[in-house]
Amino acid sequence: MLTLVKYEIVQMNRRKDKYILFLILIIMAAYYMKMKVTSYMTVFYPESFKGVGVLDIILYIFSGASKSFLIFSKNVELPISYLIYLVYMSVMTYCIFDGKNDNNIVLKIGSKKKWLFSKLIISFINLLLYYFMVLVVTMFITKFNFDYNEIADTSILKLDYYNTRYIDIYLLLLCSFLTSLAIMMIQIFLVITVNEFVALIATLSIYVFSMFNCTYLFIANATMLTRSNLFLKSGLEFNSFILIDFVIIIVFLVLTIMMLNKKDFV
Numbered sequence: 001m002l003t004l005v006k007y008e009i010v011q012m013n014r015r016k017d018k019y020i021l022f023l024i025l026i027i028m029a030a031y032y033m034k035m036k037v038t039s040y041m042t043v044f045y046p047e048s049f050k051g052v053g054v055l056d057i058i059l060y061i062f063s064g065a066s067k068s069f070l071i072f073s074k075n076v077e078l079p080i081s082y083l084i085y086l087v088y089m090s091v092m093t094y095c096i097f098d099g100k101n102d103n104n105i106v107l108k109i110g111s112k113k114k115w116l117f118s119k120l121i122i123s124f125i126n127l128l129l130y131y132f133m134v135l136v137v138t139m140f141i142t143k144f145n146f147d148y149n150e151i152a153d154t155s156i157l158k159l160d161y162y163n164t165r166y167i168d169i170y171l172l173l174l175c176s177f178l179t180s181l182a183i184m185m186i187q188i189f190l191v192i193t194v195n196e197f198v199a200l201i202a203t204l205s206i207y208v209f210s211m212f213n214c215t216y217l218f219i220a221n222a223t224m225l226t227r228s229n230l231f232l233k234s235g236l237e238f239n240s241f242i243l244i245d246f247v248i249i250i251v252f253l254v255l256t257i258m259m260l261n262k263k264d265f266v
Helices: 002-014 016-044 054-061 080-096 099-109 112-141 150-156 166-193 196-210 219-223 238-262
Strands: none
Touching: 002 016, 002 099, 002 112, 016 054, 016 080, 016 112, 016 150, 054 080, 054 112, 054 150, 054 166, 080 112, 080 166, 080 196, 080 219, 099 112, 112 166, 112 238, 166 196, 166 219, 166 238, 196 219, 219 238
């Protein structure tokens, strides 16, 4: 299986242009928030401004859509950073699978499970890479300032309040990662049972439809940090999503293995 993982890493390197594109988009989003926070603080609270912090930018990049997002409303800002996020999560997982080539690989190695787990490992690495890129970019842009500007963030992101501690944002980020992992497992299950394209559309739908309703019924709400009850009066309790995430990950892993055993590679 190690050989398969090495092969998948080589394939990732061939998609480096896509990773570079997303890295550039992340940098642009980070600089946008940096300018917004700097402008706000230097105008209204110059005496207490100590620079833009890592958490300011992380909160913006993973903020998602507002609680009352309506696409035709003039007062709602399009959540560009969230759209970048959902496209990366869905499309990059889609790129990992290649029907005809995967069939040849399975037939050559004679093990469907080894093939599947190599795909799971590389999908996990792919997911982890996005969060790593965000953290590295924000640390360099803020010059390793791990503070945050509560007043500016509350105003810019239209939060009801900022009822959180330093560590809470990282815990929300962990919940966001687990939710992305759960949705990725659904996508991989659909790849095995149907095909890559249907799985891509279904995954994009999960992310997009979550923008329009702040509810537990749409799991991708947990990837939007500012929909937490730490920032909104009617926000969601993200601790509940952690249990949901683990259930989805385990259930769909088992279902994927079951469907894989029934799948013919020809």
